[in-house]
Amino acid sequence: MTLDVSQFVGVFLEESFEGLDLMEAGLLQFNEDDPEAVNSIFRAAHSIKGGAGTFGFREVSDFTHGAETLLDQIRQGERPMNREISDTLLCAVDCIRDMLRAASDGGEADTARLLETRAAIENLLGTPPAEAAGQDAVQDAEQAAAACGWRIVFKPHADMMKTGNDPLRLIAELERFGPLSVKTRADALPSLSDMEPETCHLHWEIELQATADEAELRAVFDWVEDECELRLESLGASSDAPLPAPAGGRPDTGGTPAVAARPAESARRNDASSIRVAVEKVDSLVNLVGELVITQSMLNQVGNANGEFDVAQVERLREGLGQLERQTRELQEGVMGIRMLPISFVFSRFPRVVRDMAGALGKSVELRMEGEETELDKGLIEKLADPLTHLVRNAIDHGIESAEQRVAAGKPAAGQISLKAYHQGGNIVVEVADDGAGLNREKLLAKAASQGLPVSDSMPDRDVWALIFAAGFSTAEKVTDISGRGVGMDVVRRNIEAVNGRVEIDSAPGQGTHIILRLPLTLAILDGMSVHVGDQTYILPLTAILESIQPSTEQLGTVGGVGRVVHLRGDYLPLIALHETFGVEPKARRPEDGIVIITAASDGRAALLVDGLGAQHQVVIKSLETNYRKVPGISGATIMGDGKVAMILDVDMLLRLRHMH
Amino acid sequence: MAKILAVDDSASMRQMLAFTLQHAGHEVREADNGKAALDAAQAGAVDLVISDVNMPVMDGITLVKSLRGLPAFRFTPILLLTTESSPEKKSEGKAAGATGWIVKPFNPDQLLATVQRVLG
Numbered sequence: 001m002t003l004d005v006s007q008f009v010g011v012f013l014e015e016s017f018e019g020l021d022l023m024e025a026g027l028l029q030f031n032e033d034d035p036e037a038v039n040s041i042f043r044a045a046h047s048i049k050g051g052a053g054t055f056g057f058r059e060v061s062d063f064t065h066g067a068e069t070l071l072d073q074i075r076q077g078e079r080p081m082n083r084e085i086s087d088t089l090l091c092a093v094d095c096i097r098d099m100l101r102a103a104s105d106g107g108e109a110d111t112a113r114l115l116e117t118r119a120a121i122e123n124l125l126g127t128p129p130a131e132a133a134g135q136d137a138v139q140d141a142e143q144a145a146a147a148c149g150w151r152i153v154f155k156p157h158a159d160m161m162k163t164g165n166d167p168l169r170l171i172a173e174l175e176r177f178g179p180l181s182v183k184t185r186a187d188a189l190p191s192l193s194d195m196e197p198e199t200c201h202l203h204w205e206i207e208l209q210a211t212a213d214e215a216e217l218r219a220v221f222d223w224v225e226d227e228c229e230l231r232l233e234s235l236g237a238s239s240d241a242p243l244p245a246p247a248g249g250r251p252d253t254g255g256t257p258a259v260a261a262r263p264a265e266s267a268r269r270n271d272a273s274s275i276r277v278a279v280e281k282v283d284s285l286v287n288l289v290g291e292l293v294i295t296q297s298m299l300n301q302v303g304n305a306n307g308e309f310d311v312a313q314v315e316r317l318r319e320g321l322g323q324l325e326r327q328t329r330e331l332q333e334g335v336m337g338i339r340m341l342p343i344s345f346v347f348s349r350f351p352r353v354v355r356d357m358a359g360a361l362g363k364s365v366e367l368r369m370e371g372e373e374t375e376l377d378k379g380l381i382e383k384l385a386d387p388l389t390h391l392v393r394n395a396i397d398h399g400i401e402s403a404e405q406r407v408a409a410g411k412p413a414a415g416q417i418s419l420k421a422y423h424q425g426g427n428i429v430v431e432v433a434d435d436g437a438g439l440n441r442e443k444l445l446a447k448a449a450s451q452g453l454p455v456s457d458s459m460p461d462r463d464v465w466a467l468i469f470a471a472g473f474s475t476a477e478k479v480t481d482i483s484g485r486g487v488g489m490d491v492v493r494r495n496i497e498a499v500n501g502r503v504e505i506d507s508a509p510g511q512g513t514h515i516i517l518r519l520p521l522t523l524a525i526l527d528g529m530s531v532h533v534g535d536q537t538y539i540l541p542l543t544a545i546l547e548s549i550q551p552s553t554e555q556l557g558t559v560g561g562v563g564r565v566v567h568l569r570g571d572y573l574p575l576i577a578l579h580e581t582f583g584v585e586p587k588a589r590r591p592e593d594g595i596v597i598i599t600a601a602s603d604g605r606a607a608l609l610v611d612g613l614g615a616q617h618q619v620v621i622k623s624l625e626t627n628y629r630k631v632p633g634i635s636g637a638t639i640m641g642d643g644k645v646a647m648i649l650d651v652d653m654l655l656r657l658r659h660m661h
Numbered sequence: 662m663a664k665i666l667a668v669d670d671s672a673s674m675r676q677m678l679a680f681t682l683q684h685a686g687h688e689v690r691e692a693d694n695g696k697a698a699l700d701a702a703q704a705g706a707v708d709l710v711i712s713d714v715n716m717p718v719m720d721g722i723t724l725v726k727s728l729r730g731l732p733a734f735r736f737t738p739i740l741l742l743t744t745e746s747s748p749e750k751k752s753e754g755k756a757a758g759a760t761g762w763i764v765k766p767f768n769p770d771q772l773l774a775t776v777q778r779v780l781g
Contacts, residue, residue, distance in 0.1 A: 005677050005769060012673035043715045047671045050713075050744055053766025054677065061766065162729070164738035164760035169781050198735070223761030226752065 005055060012051045013104050014276070019044035020097050021348055027086050027093070028351040035075070042071040048096060060099050063114065066121035067092040088124060090352070091117045148211055149235035155203035160227040162198065171204060173220050178210030207235070275378060277338050285334045288327060295323045332618070336525060339379070343421045343430070344372035346385050350392055350419060357396050364403055364414040365396055371421040376428045380519055383499050384430070387492040391432040391515055392417060394489070399436030399513055409510060411435065427543045428521060433514040439465055439507040462604070465505045469493040500526075500541070500635060502601070502652065518543065526621050526648065530614030530640070531597065534584040537646040538610075539619055539638060544651040546598040546605065548613060553592050563658075566596055566607040573598065576658050577609040578649075581633060587611040601651045608654070621648065633657055662686040663780050664705070668698040668712035668724065669742065678711060681769040682776065695719025699727050702734065709780060710739040711763070714750050722750075722757045729758035738779040 026041040045068040053061035073079040102109040183205040299320040302313045358365040400415030420431040448455045448467045468489045501519040528539035555567045564575040579586035588594035588611045597608045619638035635650035665687045667678040679689040692698035696719040714721035728734040738760040743750045
């Protein structure tokens with residue numbers, strides 16, 4: 001029978017990549033005093049090696065062997081960990097990842113790097129490189145001088161059965177080599193009263209008519225070789241030469257491995273983007289669906305068999321609908337939860353990024369991470385990876401000063417970068433902060449002026465910092481190879497805004513720069529508030545709303561150059577009348593008859609004038625661009641409960657539109 | 662056929678064991694570490710245990726020792742999954758009371774042949 005194991009390759013690759021991430025993280029924060037940490041790194045390597053061999057990735061398993069041996073020695077305390085070893089092992093992790101990736105998408109692994117890393121590992125282990133695999137073959141060939149029959153004396157130790165080994169089964173197994181004659185010797189059998197049923201008192205003399213070689217026969221007893229006496233005597237060599245063992249001579253009990261069936265191809269088949277979901281999450285969904293079915297039957301019973309409705313049942317109907325609403329919401333949250341992954345999926349790469357990059361720049365940088373368990377949409381995680389990497393690289397390259405500069409400035413020699421993720425309202429907030437030199441206001445202004453951007457010396461700090469997000473703006477005097485060239489902070493901002501997020505920046509000279517990314521929880525659903533303007537309904541993202549007020553006449557005014565403003569607790573906020581922006585006939589002709597919503601945007605606060613507030617909704621975002629075209633000030637559309645379409649407002653854009661007017 | 666408990670912390674290895682053994686008509690239960698296996702073993706009859714050695718929470722050697730301490734498992738065959746690189750694990754496993762071992766990597770036919778060896 002040949003079974004195809006290639007169907008498990010997808011799972012194997014997935015768990016191997018996870019194992020590699022674990023090894024990498026473990027190596028980066030290696031601590032000799034934590035034996036469980038060393039063990040788990042070793043286990044990951046060990047599992048990859050075992051699985052790789054089984055699922056047909058022989059080179060991966062061979063390659064991993066060296067790394068595993070090194071880790072085993074460290075785990076046993078035979079070899080202390082040092083920087084050289086951890087660097088080599090990290091390279092090995094890269095190589096294994098590279099090989100598995102090549103295997104899964106049919107690409108090529110970096111052979112030069114493989115050989116180099118392999119040599120480094122062998123060098124560390126002190127083993128001569130690439131010993132010939134022929135040794136076994138020689139040995140086997142020697143033993144192949146077989147006989148035409150064997151006399152075997154098999155004398156189990158008294159305890160042999162306690163390891164679950166049955167002597168009769170072992171003898172029966174010899175039968176596959178040829179006819180047997182077996183004598184049972186009961187000389188050592190004690191009297192019945194002294195006999196222990198769990199002890200083996202017997203031994204056997206077996207004559208086997210077969211041309212098997214000794215190694216093959218001994219292999220039958222390999223599990224019990226320390227638990228028995230075993231003597232094999234040849235019954236005279238046969239005149240016809242024994243069947244020559246095929247080159248290598250190894251008794252191949254199983255035939256050619258089924259796994260030879262191109263694992264790469266099947267991996268590709270299984271590679272469709274997938275999510276691993278905790279069983280509990282699925283169980284709770286199934287549970288919810290069960291509850292929904294119950295609610296449905298409850299609602300069915302509200303009408304009688306003739307399809308007539310009994311007024312007395314109104315209360316029951318209301319109860320049923322209430323239940324339905326709650327369950328629908330829970331179901332929705334549950335289904336969205338399936339798409340949620342912890343942000344550690346992105347964060348986990350940074351210890352390596354920081355180590356490698358700080359090493360290359362000769363800087364000393366410590367990385368602190370917080371809130372790695374914060375969950376967000378899988379799609380967002382993927383979109384967050386590049387901007388975050390860019391921000392971290394930037395912080396190391398341009399933010400953190402050299403150790404000498406830092407010490408001269410009275411700061412600790414090692415710079416610090418912190419990554420933090422947390423929920424705030426319906427948002428995910430990701431912060432990247434460094435304690436480096438901070439942004440240089442003068443330099444930014446000069447650079448902006450030279451690029452023809454409209455700047456003035458009196459600009460508030462926040463507006464100056466925001467300049468680094470302008471297209472093609474780079475403040476580093478020289479472009480380093482490491483943080484790359486061409487792609488700048490404008491791309492970061494565009495990427496974040498493309499997923500309905502916002503970027504904020506704060507900086508203090510000598511104290512560092514702090515960048516805050518605010519992202520929606522998911523790309524598919526938005527928590528919003530409906531607002532009314534004339535006969536239209538708009539959805540305002542909840543994350544943008546700070547408060548709403550009914551303005552008094554004294555609060556409204558006009559400031560030259562800014563236009564209409566709302567005076568709120570000492571601040572003047574620009575007033576945007578939505579009916580003017582969208583050309584709608586308003587119900588409230590005068591602002592004091594309407595409602596003013598104070599919103600937070602990337603560029604500061606603003607006040608939106610609307611006729612009235614509706615209710616809070618979770619709305620499903622439909623793209624306006626795919627279905628119609630891009631409309632300035634609108635980020636998308638949604639369908640309301642009554643079937644009408646409502647536009648979702650883009651507050652950042654509304655504010656920018658206003659500046660253009 | 663036989664009731665087999667398959668123990669490995671690697672999901673792919675577990676799935677491969679279960680698939681192969683079920684295909685041969687065995688009933689398979691799975692556990693992802695020694696501790697879970699010990700619980701599973703006490704929850705129902707088991708004719709054969711196949712376990713990985715290196716696992717988190719409780720390793721295979723400790724599992725063998727613990728199982729041999731249970732009256733129901735004094736003579737139950739227990740096979741350890743070892744790699745050719747760790748011969749010392751074989752003797753360590755034997756000393757703990759393991760019946761035998763299956764050397765990784767193995768293919769389904771080798772697995773079934775070995776299982777056949779202990780189940781007859």
